[in-house]
Amino acid sequence: MRAVVIRRTGGPEVLEVEEVEAPVPGAGEVVVEVAAAGLNFIDTYQRSGLYPVAVPFTPGLEAAGTVRSTGPGVSDLTEGDRVAFCSSLGAYAERALVPAADLVPVPDDVSSDTAAASMVQGLTAVYLATSTYPLEAGASCLVHAGAGGVGLLLIQIAKRLGATVYTTVGSDEKAEIARAAGADHVIAYRREDFAERVREIGGDRPLDVVYDGVGKATVPAGLGLLRRFGLMVAFGNASGAVDPVDPLVLTANGSLFFTRPTLFDHVAERETLLAKSEQLFAWIADGLDVRIGGRYRLEDAADAHRAIESRATTGKILIDP
Ligand code: NDP
Numbered sequence: 061m062r063a064v065v066i067r068r069t070g071g072p073e074v075l076e077v078e079e080v081e082a083p084v085p086g087a088g089e090v091v092v093e094v095a096a097a098g099l100n101f102i103d104t105y106q107r108s109g110l111y112p113v114a115v116p117f118t119p120g121l122e123a124a125g126t127v128r129s130t131g132p133g134v135s136d137l138t139e140g141d142r143v144a145f146c147s148s149l150g151a152y153a154e155r156a157l158v159p160a161a162d163l164v165p166v167p168d169d170v171s172s173d174t175a176a177a178s179m180v181q182g183l184t185a186v187y188l189a190t191s192t193y194p195l196e197a198g199a200s201c202l203v204h205a206g207a208g209g210v211g212l213l214l215i216q217i218a219k220r221l222g223a224t225v226y227t228t229v230g231s232d233e234k235a236e237i238a239r240a241a242g243a244d245h246v247i248a249y250r251r252e253d254f255a256e257r258v259r260e261i262g263g264d265r266p267l268d269v270v271y272d273g274v275g276k277a278t279v280p281a282g283l284g285l286l287r288r289f290g291l292m293v294a295f296g297n298a299s300g301a302v303d304p305v306d307p308l309v310l311t312a313n314g315s316l317f318f319t320r321p322t323l324f325d326h327v328a329e330r331e332t333l334l335a336k337s338e339q340l341f342a343w344i345a346d347g348l349d350v351r352i353g354g355r356y357r358l359e360d361a362a363d364a365h366r367a368i369e370s371r372a373t374t375g376k377i378l379i380d381p
Contacts, residue, residue: 061079061080061081061082061153061154061155062077062078062079062080062153062154062358062381063077063078063080063118063150063152063153063154063358064076064077064078064118064119064120064152064153064358064361065077065078065080065116065117065118066106066107066113066115066116066117066118066119067115067116068115069107069108069109069115070107070108070109071108072107072361072362072363072365072366072369073362074107075107075119075152075361075362075365077358077359077361080118080153082155083155083156083157084129084131085129085130085131085134085157086131086132087131087132087133088131088132088133088134088159088160088161089130089131089134089157089158089159089160090127090129090130090131090134090137090143090157090158090159090160090163091127091128091129091130091155091156091157091158092123092125092126092127092128092143092145092155092156092157092158092163093125093126093127093128093154093155094123094124094125094151094153094154094155094156094381095123095124095125095126095172095173095176096123096124096125096172096173096176096177096355096378096379096380096381097120097122097123097151097152097153097156097176097378097379097380097381098120098121098122098123098151098176098177098179098180098181098376098377098378098379099120099356099364099365099368099376099377099378099379100121100122100180100181100209101209101273101296101297101298101368102121102180103119103120103121103365104365104368104369105297106119106149107119107365110297110301113149117149117150118149118150118151118152118153119149119150119151119152119361120149120150120151120152120153120156120379121145121146121147121148121149121151121180122144122145122146122151122176122179122180123144123145123151123156123176124142124143124144124145124166124172124173124175124176124179125142125143125144125156125172125176126139126140126141126142126143127139127140127141127143128155130160133160134160136160137160137163141165142165142166142172142175143163143164143165143166144163144164144166144172144175144176144179144337145158145162145163145164145179146162146179146180146183146323146327147162147323147324147327148162151379152358152361152379152381153358153381154358154381161330162333164179164333164334164337166341167341167345169345170341170344170345173352173378174344174350174352176378177350177352177375177376177378178213178340178344178350178376179337180209180323181209181210181213181376182213182340182344182348182350183323183326183327183336183337183340184210184213184214184295184323185210185213185214185216185217186217186336186339186340186343187321187323187326187336188210188214188271188293188295188321189214189217189218189221190217190221190339191326192291192293192295192319192321193268193269193271193291193293195217195218195221195222195223195269196221196222196223197221197222197223198222198223198224199221199222199223199224199268199269200223200224200226200262200266200267200268200269201218201223201224201225201226201267201268201269201270201271202225202226202227202228202258202267202269202270202271202272202282202285203215203218203225203226203227203228203243203271204227204228204249204270204271204272204273204274204278204282205228205229205230205273205274205298206225206227206228206229206234206238206241206243206246207229207230207233207234207235207237207238207241207374207375208273208298208373208374208375209373209375209376209377210273210295210296211227211238211273212237212238212241212349212351212374212375213348213350214271215227215238215241215242215243216241216242216348216349217343217348219241219242219243220343220348224244224245225242225243225244225245226243226244226245226247226258226261226262226267227243227245227246227247228246228247228248228249228254228274228278229246229247229248229249230248230249230250230371231248231250231371232248233374234374235248237351237374237375241349245258245261245262249278253281254278254281255281255282255284255285258285259285265284265285265286265287265288265290265314266285266287267285267286267287267290268286268287268290268291269286269290269291269292269293270282270283270285270286270290270291270292270293271293271295272292272293272294272295272296273295273296273298274296274298274299275294275296275297275298275299275300275301275302276297276299276300276301276302276303277299277300278299279292279294279302279305280303280305283305283309283310283313283316284313286313286314286316287314288314288315289314289315289316289317290314290316290317291316291317291318291319292316292317292318292319293319293321294318294319294320295320295321295322302320305318350375350376351374351375351376352375352376352377352378353373353374353375353376353377354367354373354377354378355377355378355379355380356377356378356379356380357379357380358379358380358381361379364377364379
């Protein structure tokens with residue numbers, strides 16, 4: 061079968077398609093025929109070496125498709141079942157070998173494309189808005205990169221929960237997309253100082269929580285926008301890894317809380333993976349829009365990485381095997 065293989069870390073050019081042995085499921089494992097894999101920013105961190113992964117490896121943590129075969133001990137899945145996953149490496153391939161415990165059933169009313177497009181970014185938006193800082197009516201949040209994969213879903217979920225949403229975007233086209241998703245205040249942070257603009261709109265320190273997946277470029281200024289005891293959620297490194305934060309900075313800004321969560325802790329237990337997926341799929345059935353902003357062939361995975369790293373994408377990018 062064909063799969064993308066990374067033999068050394070580096071730029072997008074290290075993503076190469078190879079003919080590899082088709083996987084055979086061992087105990088507790090399932091071979092999934094991949095219908096579509098999802099591109100996530102984390103794929104670029106693993107490719108570049110920012111997040112170390114032993115080489116060689118096939119990238120991609122997320123896909124949806126159908127069960128092709130199951131190994132010993134897998135009793136609740138059979139050939140043809142539609143499934144999706146968000147935490148098992150090897151998605152950029154025609155078939156993926158996945159522990160059965162990492163698979164969730166995809167409901168009939170959710171397409172495989174939508175499932176592949178929503179597992180990582182959708183479950184991330186769900187845990188950020190319901191667990192890390194449970195939003196409720198009257199809460200005020202800032203979502204950076206609001207036209208991105210996580211951003212668009214988080215804006216919509218935050219609005220469903222009744223929050224006021226400030227968001228930042230990198231272009232006018234992205235501003236329109238974030239506005240259409242329901243954001244109350246859209247800030248073009250490549251043109252204007254986002255912190256100044258948030259203060260102009262909401263007054264001094266108007267935010268309960270900042271959801272920051274941009275990282276290095278934005279986290280320090282975000283700390284100055286939070287109310288006393290507010291929460292900074294630094295959940296990504298799109299502009300680079302966040303510089304260390306002196307605890308006394310949290311004191312000086314009003315006894316703030318600072319967290320650096322990862323999806324993998326939120327789906328480590330099977331019950332939470334299933335519960336959060338059910339919540340996500342229920343919201344999708346109820347109109348949560350999963351925007352697919354582009355698709356690339358397996359052979360063009362390097363172009364997909366170039367696009368997301370150069371801020372050229374909106375919503376979700378799929379990789380078609
Ligand atoms: P996006 O689709 O949001 O793409 C990243 C966006 O970040 C870009 O489109 C761009 O939007 C913005 N950005 C700002 N500065 C830069 C820069 N210097 N280089 C590149 N992009 C920049 O990606 P994802 O939705 O996949 O992920 C968003 C963030 O969330 C990432 O940091 C990712 O690692 C993180 N993440 C974390 C998870 C967790 O559990 N901790 C899980 C999933 C994602 P704009 O042009 O509008 O600025």
